[in-house]
Amino acid sequence: MKTEGKPTLRRDARRNQERLLTAAAEAFREKGLAVPLEEIAQRAGVSAGTLYNRFGGREALIDAVMPELVAERMNEAMRRAEAVDDPWESFVTYVTVLCEQQADDPAFRDAISRQLQDAPELTARCTAELAKSVRLLERAQRSGTLRPDVTSDDLMLLIFTNALIVRETVESNPNAWRRTLSFSLAGLRAGCGS
Amino acid sequence: MKTEGKPTLRRDARRNQERLLTAAAEAFREKGLAVPLEEIAQRAGVSAGTLYNRFGGREALIDAVMPELVAERMNEAMRRAEAVDDPWESFVTYVTVLCEQQADDPAFRDAISRQLQDAPELTARCTAELAKSVRLLERAQRSGTLRPDVTSDDLMLLIFTNALIVRETVESNPNAWRRTLSFSLAGLRAGCGS
DNA sequence: CCATAAGTTGATGACGGTCTCAACTTTGGC
């Protein structure tokens, strides 16, 4: 009984789809999510039309490629944070690792800082992964080192704004984001804020 | 003896030049420095060609219009800051006023956050005006409330990054920049940082 | 009032990107 859910994509079509996915991942990685679709098609050894056939356009391609990559990065940050005993340092590690990743991965940076309204999978993954970080945040608060008024929205905002800063400054001033991040983190310590 | 330095611009040409300047100021104010040049020409009741005749292109127009506006805004911030006695609060006022101005003036925001490499007048004015603020910064440091390692470069960076944040968030979340700014300012207080 | 230099115009081309579709090629079941 062949109750296949997939509308049976032809073999060459499947092959092209996969090529496109890996080409997209590469191109995004190198040039960010705004890379011309033509270039992705070229890398995949396929015409632009095919890209539009398989996926509907840029957003769909992003949504197919990025969620996994984003999840990986955020898990890595979590892993590194969990290896740190001190609650405050653990929290700082989490944020810092995410920011470092933004600094050397345009795709990750854009995935987090662009308004990807038409990439529901990606959005979902982001919020899901970020939800996990609440544990770190609350632990730091219980330890009395993180300001009690800081929310996970603030954490999101911090990560988001760092992506903006990185995008505009990495080239000309590769350490600028570290400086601004250090200010923000200092401001999050209990006893420092309003 | 008519030792006129000006190459005697014809009367209508001068009129158009002025119209272009005010049109540009208006358009920049409403839509930011990336507003189509066509639109500026239209507002001035003039063709695009004329704009290219009088000025060489966007950058030159920006350089002709923005320095004064930027200086005004920064003077206003200084004025407001100087009205505050407490050194720390005075410093905070300066920064906050600049950020507020960014929030409701796309032209000012872009003048500060875009890389205007070909607008030397503007760049000069920005650094000149910002130099004045060092007094506020040093006064706050002498009073022991501002971290001693903070430089005027940091101040510039803070203003610059706020412009980025404002640009990307004012529409969807008008108070986001206040939150991030409050973190940064908290982090600048003596005793809070590394 | 005229001549002419100065200035303006808008149609036009280049650009860099997106997106489409009629004609062609490939696949896979028979």
Add this chain to the structure above:
DNA sequence: GCCAAAGTTGAGACCGTCATCAACTTATGG
């Protein structure tokens, strides 16, 4: 092997913007 369905192609329409320039218009001095 054949043929219909599935898939691919690439030229071209389209978009918004910048930038140019030959032909036209206007200001100005004599």
